[in-house]
Amino acid sequence: MLSIEEAQQRILGGVDVLDDELVPIGEARARVLAEELRATLSQPPEDNSAMDGFAVVWPDVQAVHHGGSAVTVSVVDIIGAGGRPAKALVAGEAARIMTGAPIPEGADLVVMQEWASWSSDKSQVTIERSGPDGDNIRRAGEDVRQGEVLVEQGAVLTAADVGLAAAQGCSSLRCGRRPEVAILATGDEVHEPGEPLPEGHIYSGNSVALAGLVEEAGGVPRPLGIARDDPDSLREALERSRGADALVTVGGVSVGDFDHVKDVVAGLGAELEFWKVAMRPGKPNAFGSLFGSPWFGLPGNPVSCMVSFLQYVRPALLAMQGASSLFLTTVDAVLEEAVGSREGFLFLLRGIVEPDWTSGGYRVRTTGPQGSGILRSMAQANCLIVVPEEVSHLDAGQRVRVQLLPGPRPAQVASGLR
Known part of the structure; x- marks a missing residue:
C-alpha cells in the first residue's frame, strides 16, 4: 500500500500543465500567473x-x-x-x-x-x-522600481497582486487555463438534493462539496449527475466525461459487491496507477487515466471524499494551472487533548486550530467524533491534524503538524489587534 507522499508523487507525475490564456485584469484574482510580472513603471514615478x-x-x-x-x-x-x-x-x-x-x-x-x-x-x-x-x-520608486519582479510565475493571484498589476497599466494577465473537472457520484441510494428521498436513501452532498473544492482550487466543475450501481449506468455516465481535463468519481472503489467503478473504467481503457493508500480516512483511493485525462476515484464516505480531494486532487488541479505552491499550508500546534490512531496508517483528524497568545504559537483540538461519515466534522474544522503512521497515541501537550484548510476560518469575536 502506498504512503500519501508516494501517491501524491505518482499523481503529479501524471498531470501536464494546461495552456495559458490572457485573462482580463478584473477577472484575474485567484488565477495562476503563467509568467512573471515585471514592473515597467517605477511607483511612484517621481517624488x-x-x-x-x-x-x-x-x-x-x-x-x-x-x-x-x-x-x-x-x-x-x-x-x-x-x-x-x-x-x-x-x-x-x-x-x-x-x-x-x-x-x-x-x-x-x-x-x-x-x-x-x-x-x-x-x-x-x-x-x-x-x-x-x-x-x-x-521618493520615486520607493514602492516599485522599474524592472523589479512584482509577482512570481506560478503565484495564485491575490487582490493585492492584481491591484499591483493594474497600477502598472496591465489590462490583462497571462494565466494558466482553469481545468474543467467532471464530477460523477455513484450509488443506488444517492439522490440529487430536492428530489423525493426514499427510506434509507441519502442526498448527494459529496457532489456539491466537490464542486466547491474544485472552484477553490481554480477549476471549473462539470457535474455529471449520479450513476447507479450497475455497469451500464456507469459506462454511459463515464462516456460523458470525455473532453474534461480531469474526472472525479465518488464511491464504487472499495470492495463491496456493488462497487463497479474500477472494473468499468478498466473496461473503457483506463490505466490504473493505484487504488489503496495508507491514509485514514480515505484508504480506498484510485488514480489513473481515462480518455487521456487524469481520473480520481474517491471514496463515498463524505469525510473520506473531501480529505482525499484535498490531498490528491487539489494539488493536481493547481499543478495543471502551473502553480508553484501545491499543498495545504502547515503549522505546528500543541494538542489540547489526547488522540488515538492505528499504526501503519497516517491519520488526518478534523480539528480546530487557534492562536495561543501566551506562547506565540498554536493550539489544536479535534472537532469531536471522527467517523468518516460525520460530514459535520469537516464543516466545523479549520485544519487537519496529522497523526503519523508510526504512532498509535498522542498525549495532550504534544506538538503535532496540522494542515490549514482553505476557506474562511471560525469567527473571531475580538479583533485580535491588541
Missing part, C-alpha cells in the same frame, strides 16, 4: 507628497524643527495631484501641495497643513512646527 501641506526649503524650517520660533514664508505655487510645479522653490518660499502631487525642485520636505497657518490673503504661510529634512516625501 511626491505624502500629505496635504506645504513644500518648503529645509534651511527655512530647520530651527523650527529643533524648537525655535515659527517662520513665515511666501506661498508662490499651488500644486494638486496630477498637476505640475510652476517653478522651483528658493529660500523664503513655499508651495501649497496636495497628497500625491509632485515635489517642486528646491523643496526638501512637506510640512503638514495642521502645523501651519495661512495669512489672511493666503500669500504667506507661518510654519509653527516642522518635521525633519525629507519629511512627508514619497
Whole structure:
C-alpha cells in the first residue's frame, strides 16, 4: 500500500500543465500567473507628497524643527495631484501641495497643513512646527522600481497582486487555463438534493462539496449527475466525461459487491496507477487515466471524499494551472487533548486550530467524533491534524503538524489587534 507522499508523487507525475490564456485584469484574482510580472513603471514615478501641506526649503524650517520660533514664508505655487510645479522653490518660499502631487525642485520636505497657518490673503504661510529634512516625501520608486519582479510565475493571484498589476497599466494577465473537472457520484441510494428521498436513501452532498473544492482550487466543475450501481449506468455516465481535463468519481472503489467503478473504467481503457493508500480516512483511493485525462476515484464516505480531494486532487488541479505552491499550508500546534490512531496508517483528524497568545504559537483540538461519515466534522474544522503512521497515541501537550484548510476560518469575536 502506498504512503500519501508516494501517491501524491505518482499523481503529479501524471498531470501536464494546461495552456495559458490572457485573462482580463478584473477577472484575474485567484488565477495562476503563467509568467512573471515585471514592473515597467517605477511607483511612484517621481517624488511626491505624502500629505496635504506645504513644500518648503529645509534651511527655512530647520530651527523650527529643533524648537525655535515659527517662520513665515511666501506661498508662490499651488500644486494638486496630477498637476505640475510652476517653478522651483528658493529660500523664503513655499508651495501649497496636495497628497500625491509632485515635489517642486528646491523643496526638501512637506510640512503638514495642521502645523501651519495661512495669512489672511493666503500669500504667506507661518510654519509653527516642522518635521525633519525629507519629511512627508514619497521618493520615486520607493514602492516599485522599474524592472523589479512584482509577482512570481506560478503565484495564485491575490487582490493585492492584481491591484499591483493594474497600477502598472496591465489590462490583462497571462494565466494558466482553469481545468474543467467532471464530477460523477455513484450509488443506488444517492439522490440529487430536492428530489423525493426514499427510506434509507441519502442526498448527494459529496457532489456539491466537490464542486466547491474544485472552484477553490481554480477549476471549473462539470457535474455529471449520479450513476447507479450497475455497469451500464456507469459506462454511459463515464462516456460523458470525455473532453474534461480531469474526472472525479465518488464511491464504487472499495470492495463491496456493488462497487463497479474500477472494473468499468478498466473496461473503457483506463490505466490504473493505484487504488489503496495508507491514509485514514480515505484508504480506498484510485488514480489513473481515462480518455487521456487524469481520473480520481474517491471514496463515498463524505469525510473520506473531501480529505482525499484535498490531498490528491487539489494539488493536481493547481499543478495543471502551473502553480508553484501545491499543498495545504502547515503549522505546528500543541494538542489540547489526547488522540488515538492505528499504526501503519497516517491519520488526518478534523480539528480546530487557534492562536495561543501566551506562547506565540498554536493550539489544536479535534472537532469531536471522527467517523468518516460525520460530514459535520469537516464543516466545523479549520485544519487537519496529522497523526503519523508510526504512532498509535498522542498525549495532550504534544506538538503535532496540522494542515490549514482553505476557506474562511471560525469567527473571531475580538479583533485580535491588541
